[in-house]
Amino acid sequence: MKTITSTANPLYKELKHLATNAHARRKAGRSLLDGIHLCEAYLQHVGLPALCVVSQSALEHHEAAPLIAQCQAGAVSGIVLPDSQYQALSQVEHGVGLLFVIETPHVVVPAALTQSAVLLDNLQDPGNLGSILRSAAAAGIKQIYCSEGTASAWSPKVLRAGMGAHFILEIFEGVDLAALMASAQVPVLATSSYATQSIYQADLSGALAWLFGHEGQGVAEDLLQLASQQVVIPHRGQMESLNVAAAAAVCFFEQLRQS
Structure with a gap:
């Protein structure tokens, strides 16, 4: 996983824009999953994310490490951030520092309502x-x-x-x-x-x-x-x-x- 320490890094600036701007997320067609539970559920029900973002302190966390390993085994791009920089992306207080960037699903509205x-x-x-x-x-x-x-x-x-x-x-x-x-x-x-x-x-x-x-x-x-x-x-x-x-x-x- 690539370590980023500069707040001027283009990828970090893009992530911060996605984290703080709804219009940016809509334009990019991407969403952010913040925290162990959401990331684990995504891996279970959907598959691998587009990008895995980890705080330095979460690398060895007992819940985060298996999810990070699963992403690495699937050749998912990943970055590691200092805790302070990660917190600028996260809206979760006192959470484990794991965040997935995913493609927002684009689904076509059915022609008729036929089920509950x-x-x-x-x-x-x-x-x-x-x-x-x-x-x-x-x-x-x-x-x-x-x-x-x-x-x-x-x-x-x-x-x-x-x-x-x-x-x-x-x-x-x-x-x-x-x-x-x-x-x-x-x-x-x-x-x-x-x-x-x-x-x-x-x-x-x-x-x-x-x-x-x-x-x-x-x-x-x-x-x-x-x-x-x-x-x-x-x-x-x-x-x-x-x-x-x-x-x-x-x-x-x-x-x-x-x-």
Whole structure:
């Protein structure tokens, strides 16, 4: 592995740009996986990264060393950075210094919605998006459709919250949800506090799609009207509604329970 100690090194400057600039990541078509868990999940589910970046202190770390060795065995380019320079690339505090640069998957939106999926309308919070991806993957749902305005699925914060879910999902971004719903071959269910039927009364035993919206404003009204059905998650107490990621998890696992 090549050691880089100068902050003026062109490759280091490029890495720092990718780490701190979402536009740079989109333009380059690359994403950064920061930390042992994400790197390990990528190797397990996808394969080798484009570049392996290691801090000096992580070279002999008991968790990092086998992953580094796997990259070296696969002839992956690698660089070693002083800890201080590595930290300028990382958003993880007190983490092990291992980072993969990967090609961001480019997937073509299917012609029609034919299997269980999640549709996200203008979801803003990276933590919520990552949590939804993680819950969907755990419940066996494979497809995620994100509208324009939804947080970038491959941003560092969403990747960390997803905990490796990205690598077992198909994630489609910039999707026209209205067109997708119009051609859907499975029911599309939206949660609404105004609905009269609870998710526990609804038939969730077959393939279906879930529609969730903006944390504050909810699903856009035009999309809500296109939904096959609106359901409510019953709850007690004086809270008006659940956090969207919590609501999604309840829905996914009730569908799983009924299947």
